[in-house]
Amino acid sequence: MDSWTVENHKVHVYVGTDGGHQDEFLRGDRPKDLLRNSILTPSLGAAIMNAKYVNSLPLYRIEQEFQRNGVNISRQTMANWVIRCSERYLSPLYDYLRTKLLEYHVNQADETPVEAIHDGRSAGSKSYMWVHRSGEMYTDRPIVLYEYQKTRNSGHPLEFYKDFQGILVTDGLEQYHKVGRELAGVINANCWVHARRDYADAVKAMGKSNPEAVKQSTAY
Structure with missing residues (x-):
């Protein structure tokens, strides 16, 4: 059974005045986004990539599965997420693995x-x-x-x-x-x-009735 967790992040903004014409703002720190101004979380991105590339589900079917669970995420949005995460996070990993390879x-x-x-x-x-x-x-x-x-x-x-x-x-x-x-x-x-293939094909062509062919086939 699928389960969904909705995270609400509140960023407090304090406004003060010093009696002059210039207002002063103090904004609290907010959690870092996987993609700027996006609701995408690491777990959601990993779930979409796993469904598409490991389980071979096209994005439109993933979109339908989300909708059945009351979650509205379009295939266009998911495609954009995958591309941007690939460019931002997976490309450096690919380059590192190539170096190690x-x-x-x-x-x-x-x-x-x-x-x-x-x-x-x-x-x-x-x-x-x-x-x-x-x-x-x-x-x-x-x-x-x-x-x-x-x-x-x-x-x-x-x-x-x-x-x-x-x-x-x-x-x-x-x-x-x-x-x-x-x-x-x-x-x-x-x-x-x-x-090995050419040798194996030659042995097969000799036929199983040939004792030498049987001997060679076990050797290969």
């Missing part, structure tokens, strides 16, 4: 196509979500960062890893090999899972 000796990178609705192009245009993460051996503090770009241009990973010194594990995409060639501190290592 590049300190690891082994990183992994991949990209996948996504369709963009509004980014200055026609709806359905193909864009790419680049994913950068720490190597699988960094279990204590794993870092995963997503980077939205309109293209698959090699300039994107070159820019992201320009300060990296270590091993970058990727698939066979030429853009990643270009990173290895042009950045002196980066060694491009192909993904072992991708390397």
